Amino acid sequence: MEILTDSIQDYLKVIYELTAEGESASTTSVAARLSIAPPSVTSMLQRLASLKPPLVIYHKYQGVKLTPAGKRAALEIIRHHRLLEAWLVQTFGYSWDEVHAEADKLEHAISEEFEERIAAALGYPARDPHGELIPTVDLVMPSDESVSLSSLQPEQEATVRRVYAQDTDLLRYLEELGLIPSARVKALVVSPYDQVMRVQVSGRKEAVVLGPAITGRVFVEISA
Numbered sequence: 260m261e262i263l264t265d266s267i268q269d270y271l272k273v274i275y276e277l278t279a280e281g282e283s284a285s286t287t288s289v290a291a292r293l294s295i296a297p298p299s300v301t302s303m304l305q306r307l308a309s310l311k312p313p314l315v316i317y318h319k320y321q322g323v324k325l326t327p328a329g330k331r332a333a334l335e336i337i338r339h340h341r342l343l344e345a346w347l348v349q350t351f352g353y354s355w356d357e358v359h360a361e362a363d364k365l366e367h368a369i370s371e372e373f374e375e376r377i378a379a380a381l382g383y384p385a386r387d388p389h390g391e392l393i394p395t396v397d398l399v400m401p402s403d404e405s406v407s408l409s410s411l412q413p414e415q416e417a418t419v420r421r422v423y424a425q426d427t428d429l430l431r432y433l434e435e436l437g438l439i440p441s442a443r444v445k446a447l448v449v450s451p452y453d454q455v456m457r458v459q460v461s462g463r464k465e466a467v468v469l470g471p472a473i474t475g476r477v478f479v480e481i482s483a
Contacts, residue, residue, distance in 0.1 A: 275333035283322030339366040341387035356430035390421030390440035409474035411446035417479035
């Protein structure tokens with residue numbers, strides 16, 4: 260197999276993230292996530308589909324999906340990234356809004372031995388600082404039963420499990436609101452027209468009003 264360059268690994272990681280919900284990633288969505296022109300993305304996808312074994316299944320105008328080989332490669336780099344985030348926070352005192360950019364730089368460079376040493380030193384964590392699940396050493400993504408905060412109905416309570424956000428300003432804002440992993444939340448009012456929610460967050464005296472741009476990025480486990 261062709262050596263997986265940093266660029267190829269970035270493509271595979273993005274495709275995995277976009278297709279995590281079972282949908283096909285479009286050339287446009289991949290291009291937007293990577294900040295690369297669509298024609299260049301198309302060229303790379305065709306290349307990845309022609310490798311032996313192929314890393315993606317690509318059909319023009321139908322998007323792209325990972326093959327089993329592509330998925331394993333994507334999970335490997337995601338494991339590196341999320342372990343690095345946990346290591347940077349726990350060992351060097353990085354805040355959760357700082358670690359993504361640093362992990363992006365380091366994820367391609369570490370060896371499998373170094374990955375194992377980080378995991379062992381951290382006690383084999385299941386999640387990164389944002390609550391995102393870390394693929395196992397066998398490159399299996401653990402199942403995730405969480406749902407978006409927007410799914411809550413009035414009076415339902417839940418625990419925040421993970422936050423899908425790479426924007427540093429948004430992460431800082433979520434921290435100010437207390438919407439971090441393990442926080443308890445209760446939906447008070449949900450607008451049936453625009454999905455704006457009024458939510459009580461544990462540790463805050465006053466409820467907060469949240470729009471879909473936030474509730475769609477915070478994932479919770481609803482209390483029984």
